Amino acid sequence: MTDDELIWRIAGGSGDGIDSTSQNFAKALMRSGLNVFTHRHYPSRIRGGHTYVEIRAKDEPVKSRGDNYNFLLALGDSFARNPQDEAYYGNEEIKPLSENLDELREGGVIVYDSGLLDASEIENFDERVEENDWHVYDLDLRGLAKEHGREVMRNTAGVGATAALLDMDLEHIEGLMSDAMSGDVLEANLEILEEAYESVNEDYEHTHDIRVPTGTQDEEQVLVSGSHGIAYGSLDEGCRFISGYPMTPWTDVFTIMTQHLPDMGGISEQVEDEIAAASLAIGASHAGAKAMSGSSGGGFALMSEPLGLAEITETPIVLVEAMRAGPSTGMPTKPEQGDLEHVLYTSQGDSNRVVFAPGDPAECYEQTRKAFEIAYEYQIPAIVLYDQKLSGGHQTVPEEVFDEEPNPDIGSVVTEQDLEDAVQEAGRFKRYMYDDEEGSGLGGVSRRSIPGQKGGNFLASGNEHNEVGHISEDADNRTIQMNRRMGKLDAIRDELAENADHQPVYGPEDAEYGILSFGSTKGVIEEAVDRLNDDGHSVKAMNVSDIMPFPKDEVTQFLEDVDESLVVEMNASAQFRRHVQGQLGRFGEKLYSLLKYDGNPFEPEEVVSGFESRLGGDADLSQYNVRIESATGD
Amino acid sequence: MSAFNAIGEEREIDRDEFTPEIEPQATWCPGCGDFGVLKALKQAMPEVGRTPEETLLVTGIGCSGKLSSYFQSYGFHSIHGRSLPVARAAKMANPDLEVIAAGGDGDGYGIGGNHFMHTARENHDMTYIVFDNEIFGLTKGQTSPTSPKGHKSKTQPHGSAKQPIRPLSLALTSGASYVARTAAVNPNQAKEILTEAMEHDGFAHVDFLTQCPTWNKDAKQYVPYIDVQDSDDYDFDITDRGEASEMMQEAEDALYEGEVLTGRFYHDEDRPSYQQEKQATGDMPEEPLAERYFDDDYEWERSYDLLDRHK
Numbered sequence: 001m002t003d004d005e006l007i008w009r010i011a012g013g014s015g016d017g018i019d020s021t022s023q024n025f026a027k028a029l030m031r032s033g034l035n036v037f038t039h040r041h042y043p044s045r046i047r048g049g050h051t052y053v054e055i056r057a058k059d060e061p062v063k064s065r066g067d068n069y070n071f072l073l074a075l076g077d078s079f080a081r082n083p084q085d086e087a088y089y090g091n092e093e094i095k096p097l098s099e100n101l102d103e104l105r106e107g108g109v110i111v112y113d114s115g116l117l118d119a120s121e122i123e124n125f126d127e128r129v130e131e132n133d134w135h136v137y138d139l140d141l142r143g144l145a146k147e148h149g150r151e152v153m154r155n156t157a158g159v160g161a162t163a164a165l166l167d168m169d170l171e172h173i174e175g176l177m178s179d180a181m182s183g184d185v186l187e188a189n190l191e192i193l194e195e196a197y198e199s200v201n202e203d204y205e206h207t208h209d210i211r212v213p214t215g216t217q218d219e220e221q222v223l224v225s226g227s228h229g230i231a232y233g234s235l236d237e238g239c240r241f242i243s244g245y246p247m248t249p250w251t252d253v254f255t256i257m258t259q260h261l262p263d264m265g266g267i268s269e270q271v272e273d274e275i276a277a278a279s280l281a282i283g284a285s286h287a288g289a290k291a292m293s294g295s296s297g298g299g300f301a302l303m304s305e306p307l308g309l310a311e312i313t314e315t316p317i318v319l320v321e322a323m324r325a326g327p328s329t330g331m332p333t334k335p336e337q338g339d340l341e342h343v344l345y346t347s348q349g350d351s352n353r354v355v356f357a358p359g360d361p362a363e364c365y366e367q368t369r370k371a372f373e374i375a376y377e378y379q380i381p382a383i384v385l386y387d388q389k390l391s392g393g394h395q396t397v398p399e400e401v402f403d404e405e406p407n408p409d410i411g412s413v414v415t416e417q418d419l420e421d422a423v424q425e426a427g428r429f430k431r432y433m434y435d436d437e438e439g440s441g442l443g444g445v446s447r448r449s450i451p452g453q454k455g456g457n458f459l460a461s462g463n464e465h466n467e468v469g470h471i472s473e474d475a476d477n478r479t480i481q482m483n484r485r486m487g488k489l490d491a492i493r494d495e496l497a498e499n500a501d502h503q504p505v506y507g508p509e510d511a512e513y514g515i516l517s518f519g520s521t522k523g524v525i526e527e528a529v530d531r532l533n534d535d536g537h538s539v540k541a542m543n544v545s546d547i548m549p550f551p552k553d554e555v556t557q558f559l560e561d562v563d564e565s566l567v568v569e570m571n572a573s574a575q576f577r578r579h580v581q582g583q584l585g586r587f588g589e590k591l592y593s594l595l596k597y598d599g600n601p602f603e604p605e606e607v608v609s610g611f612e613s614r615l616g617g618d619a620d621l622s623q624y625n626v627r628i629e630s631a632t633g634d
Numbered sequence: 635m636s637a638f639n640a641i642g643e644e645r646e647i648d649r650d651e652f653t654p655e656i657e658p659q660a661t662w663c664p665g666c667g668d669f670g671v672l673k674a675l676k677q678a679m680p681e682v683g684r685t686p687e688e689t690l691l692v693t694g695i696g697c698s699g700k701l702s703s704y705f706q707s708y709g710f711h712s713i714h715g716r717s718l719p720v721a722r723a724a725k726m727a728n729p730d731l732e733v734i735a736a737g738g739d740g741d742g743y744g745i746g747g748n749h750f751m752h753t754a755r756e757n758h759d760m761t762y763i764v765f766d767n768e769i770f771g772l773t774k775g776q777t778s779p780t781s782p783k784g785h786k787s788k789t790q791p792h793g794s795a796k797q798p799i800r801p802l803s804l805a806l807t808s809g810a811s812y813v814a815r816t817a818a819v820n821p822n823q824a825k826e827i828l829t830e831a832m833e834h835d836g837f838a839h840v841d842f843l844t845q846c847p848t849w850n851k852d853a854k855q856y857v858p859y860i861d862v863q864d865s866d867d868y869d870f871d872i873t874d875r876g877e878a879s880e881m882m883q884e885a886e887d888a889l890y891e892g893e894v895l896t897g898r899f900y901h902d903e904d905r906p907s908y909q910q911e912k913q914a915t916g917d918m919p920e921e922p923l924a925e926r927y928f929d930d931d932y933e934w935e936r937s938y939d940l941l942d943r944h945k
Contacts, residue, residue, distance in 0.1 A: 027945075222944035232937030240923055241727060264935050265919040265926070267726055267912075272752040276719040279712070283723030286710055287690070287731065288638075288924030291723070309713050365937075399941060406934035410927045416639055450924065451690045451708035451724065451731055452638025459702055459709035462695070470656055471703055471711070 005058040006212050007069035008162065010155075011096040013077025015047035021155040022053035023223075023394070024180065025162075028172035029057040030223050030396050033215025037523075038223075038394040039065040039601070044248075044332040048079030050095040059213050062395070063360070063523025067605040070108040070210055071166075072100055073158045076116025076142065078151070098122045107133045109208050111161050113154060115142030135208035137165065137200065144196060149188030156189045160196030165204075166212040170197060220399040226390030226520070227252035229364025229397075230320055231260075234292055236365075237372035238408030239318070240266030241291040243280035245273055247299045248332045249391035250322040254294070274299035278306035281317045286460060288450035290372060290410060294320025294384075297339050298329060301346070307381055308347035313460040314379040314432070314448065314485065316411060318371050323387040325599055334599030335389035337519055338571040340579065343385050344548055352485055354382040354492060355547040359522025362401045364390065367545060369407070374495075376411030378445055378488045385547065387570070389601045390520040414447045419455035430467040431458035434484050444487040493549035503554040507533060507540030513615050514558060514565035515541040516591075518576050521568055521602055528607035539611065544576075550583040559587045564615055568607055572597045574629055581631060591631040598625035637928035640687030641730045647680040654706040661700055661772075667844025668697055670818025671736075671765055672704055677821075678828035684732040692721035694737030694746065696772045698765035698844075701736050715746025718753040718762065722908075725760055728924040729909050732832065736763040740770050743779040743799045754808035754837050759907040761831040761838045764801065767846040775849035782890045798890065801841045802882040802899055806875065811836035813878070813900040815885065817843035820859050823896060830898070836907045843894065862897040872901045 008025065012018045022038065030036050034057040043049035056066045074097040097110075097117050104110070110129075112119065119125050119138065129136055139161055145154040156177075163170055170193065177189055224232075230253050234242075240261060244254040258268040267284075271277050277293045284291040295303060300321050310317050321343050325336035345351050354374050356367040364386060371382035414422070414429070422429045433446040449456025459469035464481060466472040496502060507529045517525050522543040532539045542558045544551065559565055565587075567577040574593040581588055594610035596602055606626050612619035614628050621628065653676065662668050679689070689707040693699040695714040702709035708731075712720045721735040742750055742764040753762070768785075770776040776789045780801065784793040805813045812834040816824040824842070831838035862868040862881065870877040878900035885895040912918035919926075926932050 031945075220945075222941050224944050228944070232940065235935070235937045235940075238927065238934055240926070241723070243723065260940065262917045265921075265923070267918050267923060269723070269726070271719065272748050275716060276749055276752070279716045279719035280723035282712075283692070283710070283720035284727040284923075286720070287724035287727035288927060289727040290927070291727075305713055306716065309716075313710070399938075399945075402936075402938045402941060404936075404938075406936055408927055408932070408934050450638065452641045452688055452728060452924075454640040454643075454687055457687050457706065457708045459711060461703070461709075461711035462713050463711060469709070470654075471700075 004213055005056060005066065006071060006166065006210065007054060007056045007066050008071045008073065009052050009054045009069045009100060010073045010075065010158065011050065011052040011100050012075035013048045013079045013096070014042055014045055014051045016075065016078055017152060017155050018051055018053055018075070021159065022055060024173065024176045025159055026055045026394060027176055027223055029055065029212070030221055031172040032169070032212070033217040034059060034213060035062045035217060036223060036394070036396045037062040037065060039389070040392045041600070042333050048077055050077065050099050052100065057213065059216055063526050064604055065601065067603045068103045068105045070105045071162070072104055072108065072110045073162055074100065074110065074112040074117060075154060075158055076113045078116070094118065094121050101128060104132070104134065107209060109165060109210055110134055110136045111158060111165065112138055113141040113158070114138040115140040115154070137161065137204055139196070139200070141196070145192055148191045148195065153189055153192050156192045157196040160193040161200045164197045164200035165206060165208070166210065168212050170194070221396040222399050223394050224361050224397055225252065225392055225394045226358065226361045226364040226386050227256055227392070229358070229361040230368045230384055230386070231256035232402055233365040233368030234318070234372065235260060235264065236404060236406050237290060237369050238406060239290045239292050239372060240264065241281070241284040241289045243269040243271050243277045243293050245271060245277050245295065245299060247296045249324055249388040250294050250296045250299065250320060252391045253320050253322065274302035275306060278303040278317070278319065282306055282310050282315050285315050285317050286451070288410065290376065290408070292318040292320065294322065296322045296324050297326045297342065300339065300342065304346040307353065308349065309462045310381040311347070311352045311485065312462055312464070315460065316375040316379050317381050318368070318375050319381060319383045321383055321385045322391045323385065325597070331599050333388065335387045335520070335601055336570050336597055336599070337387055338575070338597070340385070340547070340571070340575040343383055344579065350482070350486065352380065352489065353548060354380055355385055356382065357385045357519040357545050357547050359519055359543045359545060360390070361395050362397045363545060365401060373407065374492055376409070378492055379412060379448060380488055385519065387520050412445050412447045414449050414453070414456060416453060418447070419449060419453060423455040428468060429456050429458060431469050432465060432467050432481065434467060434480050444484040444491065489549040493551070496546055496549070497551065497553065503542060503544060503546065503551045505540050505542050505558060508538065509540070511540035512538035512563055513611070514562035515539060515568055515607070515611065516544065516565050516580065517541065517568045518544045518547060521570065524602045524604050525568055525607055527604040528611065531604060531608050532611055537611070547579070550579070552583060555580060556584055559590060562590070564590050564592065566592050566594050566611055566614060568594045568602065568610070570596050570601065577631060588631045593629040593631070594626060595629060596626045637925045638728070638730065640685055643685055643688070647683060647685055649676040649680055651686050652676045652679055652706045654704065656703070662697060663848045665845070665847040666697070667767060667818035667846065668701065668765060670821060670824065671763060671842055671844060672701060674821055674824035674828055675705060677825040678832065681825070681829040682732070682832045688730070689732040689734065690721070690724055692717045692724065692733070692735045694741035696738045696741055696770070698736060698738035698741060715741050715744070715749065717741070718746060718749040721760055722753055722756070722758045725758055726909065726918065726923070728922040729759070730922055733760040734763065734832070735760060736765070738771070739764060739766045739768065739780040740778045743801055751804070751808045754805055754810040754839065756908040757809055757811050757837045757905060759835055759837070759909055761828070761840065763828070763840045763842050765844045766801065766841050767844045767850055769846050769850040771846050771849055800886040802886060803879065805839040806879055806882060806900055810839040811902040811905045812838035813882070814898045815841040815843065815896045817859055817894065817896055818845060820896060823861055827898065834901070836902070836905055843896070859894045859896050862895050862899070872898050875900070
């Protein structure tokens with residue numbers, strides 16, 4: 001654990017402005033040339049209840065939330081004091097302080113609002129402070145805020161105190177405040193910021209070592225979440241139709257898209273349920289638009305039926321699945337990777353879809369674009385699978401990642417000339433043509449027409465159908481149509497493999513051991529790999545983003561090259577490991593799972609310890625909520 | 635621009651253009667009321683003046699869902715109860731299409747009840763035909779949402795304890811701006827009503843009584859019909875919600891007592907369609923969204939221009 005980084009945690013009650021304050025603070029750190037990674041922890045509750053946001057800032061690239069943290073700003077939960085119903089709210093007043101102590105590093109800083117929090121209520125507080133060499137600053141942030149404006153502005157007072165204690169320049173924070181507000185509110189906030197800053201400098205001796213690192217990034221960066229990546233990737237692919245029903249954490253993508261679509265001449269529809277949402281995307285796509293929908297676990301379950309419809313009618317759509325902890329409603333605001341098999345195999349019959357699992361916001365952007373391209377070129381549903389951690393967590397990304405040309409191509413569609421020719425030659429257009437020689441083209445794809453095109457009329461049927469779209473139960477036709485649709489996956493696998501950056505490996509090429517993962521664990525594993533190699537181990541990692549079709553060759557190569565591999569995932573039943581084994585049909589003897597499903601994302605140290613526990617030594621895992629499991633079969 | 639060159643084509647349209655080269659008898663039983671819907675729809679199309687290629691017919695599942703197989707146009711044979719969400723999005727993506735949705739009483743009032751309520755509420759400019767034969771046909775005769783109370787079937791051997799759905803009243807309260815009931819045995823009225831429904835600029839709901847000779851021989855689809863507009867016994871203003879509602883209640887009560895009242899029950903020509911409402915709030919483009927993908931000159935905006943807020 002190094003302290004060339006700041007991991008700042010702001011804690012308080014939901015609804016107290018923790019999120020917006022942390023966003024601004026994170027941006028201020030980015031503007032001072034640092035790389036930033038944010039992690040949100042919040043309860044499934046609107047107001048009150050313990051919540052925190054962690055911001056990790058470092059001059060080096062930051063890929064995860066890091067291990068624990070070193071600076072606590074404990075604000076107090078104003079809703080814990082709600083006098084209306086003590087029985088319900090209970091005594092949560094000291095939680096912003098008490099709940100966060102376990103993860104505070106040795107030598108860490110505590111700033112707490114003595115106007116709302118009473119440290120003497122916490123058991124053994126002074127002893128713990130001494131033991132851990134914590135540096136405590138108690139400030140009446142509430143009083144200061146009240147004096148100059150309103151109580152809620154105590155966030156600003158906390159940021160001012162933070163800036164003083166870390167020797168930060170107030171310039172960036174003030175700039176961001178001026179962008180966000182004006183008039184009396186701005187005035188009051190600036191006053192509070194400065195007064196807190198000055199009073200800390202005047203009244204307190206700074207006894208701690210932690211300072212904000214010096215930022216040297218001169219590359220233009222933006223602070224975005226995975227949901228922004230997905231939304232922006234969609235927009236750049238010309239997606240102008242989205243339909244959805246609110247569900248955490250999918251709502252992030254839905255609302256970002258809805259903010260922009262009307263101004264971009266697009267359409268966003270909030271509809272009655274997720275069956276409708278996916279069906280609307282199908283209807284819009286059938287009529288010629290680029291369309292998407294999405295949900296989280298429970299809502300995606302409702303989309304199972306339209307998903308099958310999109311497959312058999314070969315209507316391109318992109319669905320987003322933002323995983324949260326299940327089963328059923330599970331833990332709505334906590335991340336998990338437990339919907340993998342749900343997404344891979346849900347719906348009727350033999351599954352036939354494309355699934356991408358990006359690992360960070362930049363990949364969210366790139367792979368969503370890829371999902372649209374593949375969906376429209378191959379007329380197949382594509383799913384972008386990510387989770388709550390990536391959905392709301394922000395990260396600095398080079399601006400140039402988004403500097404790509406739009407691609408509004410709607411894929412394999414006929415032209416009017418094609419239709420004239422088809423009608424002349426065959427009497428009518430064959431939408432589901434299966435003779436390659438007659439132009440059905442790449443990998444089982446037969447081009448489609450769009451309603452309104454002359455000579456192109458056809459029936460898109462959810463029943464098995466013949467070449468012109470009529471319902472058919474003919475055995476030969478069935479076999480051919482199934483083969484044609486299923487065959488698309490092989491063609492897509494080949495196309496994806498052509499990309500030079502396809503499934504990159506992180507770490508030394510000739511490493512002895514491997515770590516396999518998918519999705520949002522990417523960054524934390526890369527950090528763990530660096531640490532393990534620094535400690536004398538020999539490890540490399542592969543974060544698989546193409547889940548279906550599975551990159552069999554690349555993963556086989558990776559696993560052949562190592563003695564053993566850990567498979568790290570956030571679920572209890574090792575779904576990804578089973579998927580790897582199922583796709584490759586081997587390697588059971590080489591694979592060990594490291595599983596975590598307590599509602600919190602992995603920290604690098606857990607991956608390091610997991611690795612050492614199984615493959616390189618005998619680390620003790622008992623302090624973590626993780627589990628090692630060996631694979632079955634071979 | 636001629637992205638969709640079949641749209642708006644002005645020419646003489648023949649009802650036979652809507653007949654595909656297949657045998658409709660393939661799945662509908664002899665004497666089935668569904669033939670009447672198919673026929674009436676084909677007859678109405680030339681009256682409305684839309685060609686097969688500018689028409690999109692979206693159907694659900696069941697015997698009624700096969701309508702799209704026997705009707706030549708752009709078609710989408712979707713899933714049970716889901717014709718409406720597919721249809722309304724297609725209409726939003728390209729409002730120049732003539733969009734018709736169709737399904738049965740189980741499809742539309744049972745499994746798709748939620749979509750029915752919301753599509754009517756939004757008042758999408760489309761026509762929704764519900765084949766109402768008071769029975770599940772293709773699954774071999776189970777009680778449906780419009781089966782009368784006491785109806786006995788294999789799944790309700792002691793007789794259904796449920797009151798039937800009241801489709802006309804439900805459509806009206808949900809917000810449909812055109813509500814009518816017609817019947818397969820009444821082809822002239824059916825053609826007229828379907829024509830009017832398609833020409834109506836809003837959500838037009840047509841409860842289409844169809845006989846099921848195989849599974850529901852007792853239903854009153856065989857008894858004589860009374861057209862509420864043609865009969866002197868009924869006098870009400872079809873543009874007045876209150877009067878229309880009372881008339882619907884009467885028709886719905888009478889149906890299960892053996893008197894079948896059909897005709898137009900409600901017609902609101904003033905209410906803007908959903909598309910118009912959405913365009914008025916700036917949430918929907920004036921030009922069909924779908925055309926843009928065929929326009930090489932269209933300037934697509936980039937997400938890069940949105941990044942300022944993230945700096």
